[in-house]
Amino acid sequence: MTTRPLRFGIWALVHGSRAAYQDPEEPYDASWERNRDLVLKAEALGYDSTLIAQHTINPHQEDLDQLEAWSAAAAIAALTSRIEIIAAIKPYLYHPVVLAKLALGIENISRGRFAINLVNAWNRPELDKAGIGFAEHDARYAYGREWITVVSRLMQGERLTYKGEHFDVRDYLLRPISLYRDRPLIYVGGESEPARALVADHGDVWFINGQPLEDVAGLIADVAARPRTAAPLRFGLSAFVIARETQAEAEAAYERLLELSRRDAPIKAIQKQNTDPKVVMMQTMQKSARVGSNGGTAAGLVGSYDQVAARIQAFHQAGIELFMLQFQPFEAEMERFAKEIIPRVRATSVANQKPLLASAR
Structure with missing residues (x-):
């Protein structure tokens, strides 16, 4: 169990809806204006973090809009005051x-609220069409390991000379460094063996894709047991939430979104064709029917308000600190979660802590 308090974040809608593109309750909108307003509302509702995924072209259908992650992160950093801003990055x-x-620029714009999320790419055309080339799975992780070594040391203010297979950096120094802490946090995604080794060596937080509790507990146990020289690793989970007053209402809402998502079959076929089959995320997502990206409803956060709150607590007991959440329609369901689920989770957390405080006396 983690002793760190629970945190809740939202996926920014960088390429529109997370569950189904043909939903009359949520027309496609990946605009800067919508994402700006979404994050500002999330901050006002008490959410702790937002993740801005990086794609230069839409990974589902190339003629659909796609928000650019790093320019958006800088703008959101200037507009917000409390929420953590995580921008994904593909090293190539x-x-x-x-x-x-x-990263250091956005860290100081945000006054110490910025983080990077290292992902080693799964969408082949994004790199191939740019002439960069799409390396084999393990080679991408070897590149990413060398890449994050350089980035991390520069973000800490080190004068760096580094010679590796991919980079030759000579007497390089960046200023200003973070004015608020040692460096921005490093989140790492991916569940393959090279990904696990990378996060154990270089990450602060491991992002796990949505999947059942027992699978998540096994992943945490594996990576938490690996040797580290840094502070203990922290863990986050992606999940799509469908919460209602009753389980029956939640299941009906799930079935509605699942049926709508079937209309996106041509888009999903394109995504599958463009994806490296060795990417564990895609293998995990095909195990069962689900709604949402990055595992989505496979995490089981579908049910009554009390059921969803209890399942979140169970994940927290297993070691999850940060829940990075998806909804649809996003704004309305994000507000519902803040109103109905977060207070239940907080109340349960306080109740669970009271015997510990009493025994301490």
Whole structure:
């Protein structure tokens, strides 16, 4: 069990709806204006974090809009005052020296609320069509390991000379470094063996894709047992939430979204064709029917308000600190979660702590 308090975050809608594109209750909208308003509302509702996924072209259908992650992160940093801003990064798209400078800039704009989410790419056309090339799975992780080594050391203010297979950095120094802490946090995604080794060596937080509690507990146990020289690793989980007053209402809402998502079959076929089959995320997502991306409803957060709150507590007991959430229609369901679920979870957490406080006396 983690002793850290629970945190709740939202996925920014960088490529529109997370469950189904043909939903009359949520027309497609990946605009800057919508994402700006969404994050500002999330902050006002008490959410702790937002994740801005990085894609240069839409991963589902190339003629659909796609928000650019890093310019959006900088703008959101200037507009918000409390919420953590996590921008995803695919190492092949940015030289590590340039990325470290961007990260430090947003870190100081946000006054110490910025983080990067290292992902080693699964969407082949994004790199192939740019002439960058799409390396084999384990080679991408080897590149990412070298890349994050350079980025991390530069973000900490080190004068760096580094010679590796991919990078030759000579006497490089970045200023200003973070004015608020040692460096921005590093989140790492991916569940393959190279990904687990990478996060154990270089990550602060491991993002796990939505899946059943017993599977998540096994993943946490594996990575938490690996040797580290840094502070203990923290854990986050992606999940799509469908919560209602009753379980029957929640299941009906789930079936509605599941049926709508079937209309996106041509888009999903394109995504499957463009995806590296060795990516564990995609293998996990195909185990069962689900709604949402990055595992979605496979985490089981579908049910009555009390059921969903209890399942969140069970994940927290297993070690999950941060829940990065998806909804649809996003704004209305995000507000429902803040009103109905977060207070239940907080109340349960306080109740569970009272015997510990009493025994301490």
